Amino acid sequence: MNRLSILLFLVLIVFVPVAHAQTVAPPQLDFSLNRDWGYGGLGGQIQGHFSTRVRGPDNLERVVFYLDDQILGEAEQPPFKIRFVTDDYPLGEHTLYAVGYTSDGRTLTSNTLHREFVSAQQGWQDAGRMVLPILGIVFGVMLLAAVIAWLGERRRAPISPGAPRSYGIFGGAVCPKCGRPFSRHWWAPNMLVGKLDRCPYCGKWSIVRAAPPDVLRAAERAELEAAAPPPVPTDETEQRKKDLDESRYLDE
Template sequence: MDYKKFLKILLASLILGLMLITTHIGQAFAQEISDDYSVHLAKDFGYGAGSNVRGTFSISVRGDQENIQRVIFMVDGKEMITISEAPFKFQFKTDDYGFGWHDLSVEVVTRNGETVVTESVRYNFLSPEEESSGITGIILPIGGIILVVLVISALIPLLGKRKSERTGGKPRSYGIMGGTICPKCGCPFPRHIFAMNLLVGRLDRCDSCGKWVMTTRATPEQLAVAEEAEEAAIAQSAEPVAVKDSEVDQLEASKYVDSL
């Protein structure tokens, strides 16, 4: 009988104790974590990529500066420095606090003596080795992208030249993208895959004049007309050479006649 009573009292006091402890912790957290103040980290000199940092940084507190009596900047819950007058800011080197993840927070003592703690922010203080590998990690992909762009821009004119071969009146093939007519020089050319689609048309490079022009897909009839015009233009530009040849022939003939 007494034994059972003792157990009941023990259990009840345990539950009561647990309830008191949890409510106390809850209250403590509710009071301490501040909505009015927050911790801020700014890079003064060094490396910063997201949470990965290394170099000289300034930790400061954001919020009503007028109501601050003093602040305690904290790293992993331990004091870095206490500052009792504005500006409430502290410059430090990440190397001085050890490499790896750290929680940064600020304990703010307000003018009316209240102590509040900001929510902590997590940063990974990089070692010199990690920093240099982090930098190569950024530079290598950028270098790769630049290289690819250079190679493509070098290949585009080659592709254009190959396709611009004239067929001399034979039906032309414009490929799956179809053909278009250059508004600048009037020559037909196959539409390129690399052209940029800008809704109202495609910005493409003319094979004949090399200019970037706005194009829309041309009908076979339109292309045939443009082809004929181009062939005629080529034939015309070739004519003076033919005239010259016949002139030379005539001269040769007259010289022959004169000598007789």
């Protein structure tokens, strides 16, 4: 359904009843169709299990439901409701309506509904035609988000050694190649004994399990020690070294 037909439909539901009311008496019974299970597309195409219901005056005694001029069913007590399956009737355009009988002998007519009965196959094809583009968009957005997350991770500033960090929902692992702890990636394939993941520090691939917190903390501390600058020589030792060097030259 394109935008123009939606607009036309809105115009019709707003203006037609107004115009109609002046010439034709409103239906005496309110006849409605409800989908129980199946397909109900835009444009009045239906397939599957449906129920019809009639609402009328309190003295309504009996309602006969019609499909074209064939009796679809009867209801003799409220809620005046019957069920039917579209597959039991020929495919194509149908008119649905009801006739009611009151205890004081009046015959009441309902509004009519026009529906096209379609095959299950066509119903699902039409549903697929509406749903597939939406699924396509959803998967496209997911893929885009994944690519952005991956690029963002590559660009992110490296965590300074020993810094406390959160390892995320997949847990942290200690790289068996370089020994640094890193967050296991959501995209890393699961290899039963662990995830085949890439260490962001040394870039090597290994199968890693989520390590317990104490192991991760130990790895963080090791990281810190490894990265600690070598002890700065004091002025005194520096001076002595210099003296030593100078004396060496003097000896020669």
